[in-house]
Amino acid sequence: MTVPAVIAADRITKSLGGLPVLDGVSLDVGPAEIHALVGLNGAGKTTLMRILLGMPAPDRGSGSLAGVPVSGAGARTWSRLGQMLEAPFAYPELTVRENVYSSARLHGMGRKDAGSAPEAALNSLGLEEYAARRAGTLSLGNRQRLGLAAALVHRPTMLVLDEPGNALDPRGVIVLRQLLQDACRASGAAILVSSHHLDEVARMAGRISVLHRGRVIGNLQPGTVDLERQFFDRVLRADQQRSDEQRSAAQGPGQP
């Protein structure tokens, strides 16, 4: 029996400013799974995640969350999702605790639960000593930790995280990995995560998809050796295939 996907992209195509960014991308994340998306800068990772969060609509194809199309997702669906894209949820004028509390409230938690939830979220990310400090005074790495705390505070069953390891120190990366794996195990969360760091995703993800020039060009097997070499082999092969296709198209039909 196939387990239904919790987060799914179905043949998503998107152009921005006339340039194709995504070209028929399909992928899925099952319950209690971490699916990593790796690719070079400009591969389309962030755009795909934005579409899955309902920011821009795709030109073609569709995304779904817990079986609900993204375009029709309501408060119930969104309350089960945590996300961190581009910039962490960190209002500089609010304290660290107030930021996490606000995120919990906006995700539908009651006042009492939201009042106590930041404690655990901040402790798990080693931010307890900064709880009363203004977010604007934090270092880049601690702002990133705050964004993660805000994304995780309401114990979501779906998580979409764009480069969550950015600016984190080695200890922060380990904490992040443990947190995501715990979220998977404890609440069966489906997690879609993007990264440039192959070592990092190889240690946390169950599946790794390679996105290149808006297309999924293959998978990497976590736990295997020399992922970097495998990654660049796939990228090179995809580029050669693309050049061959362009050459054939330029020569026209019937040409060898």
Place this chain on the structure above:
Amino acid sequence: MRTSGRALEFEALKFRRAPVVRTVSALIAGGLPALAAAFMVAANSAPSSLIGLKAAAMVTTAGWAGYLGMVGMLLSVGALMGIGFVVCWSFGREFTDKTVGGLFALPVSLRRLACVKFMVILPWSLGLCLACVATALLAGSVIGLGVPGPAALEAAGRALCAGAMAALLACPLAVVASVARGYLPGVGALILLVVANQVVTAFGAGAWFP
């Protein structure tokens, strides 16, 4: 309704903590009446001095009516500038500070968040204008204008209306800040609005221009 309550709590918290809101509140509720009182003293005590002559040009009649008329005049421009700046900041900062990404994929829609911003800004604006007029009445008594009578209260009401109307005039700046994705374009539009206001008034069409 419940999501609106949560959004209102969130926006009100950001608003309360914002240094820009505190600064504008202090300038309009305290600085503006103090300035009007200082002009009144200059116009009465040193009418031949440079500042006295300038101040006298703004005081059309003697006593409370003239003083509160000047407060209304200052408040109409001050409220437009101050509240306009806060409107631009409140909407544009989500783009400038890149916090807008965190407002997507929430049980609360962006449209509702925008409405809630106005639900915070408009009562604050009204309260601010009230505080300004109340401080002006107090300052008027301190500078020796005596106890305000019914005519003074009528002038105070007009000043309050001028401030409230200016606050409403500042609201469309939220659209500029949102469409242009930052508070600086909104502030640019605000300056343009104030300059246009001055030019139109100088050409004698002030009665027909907000």
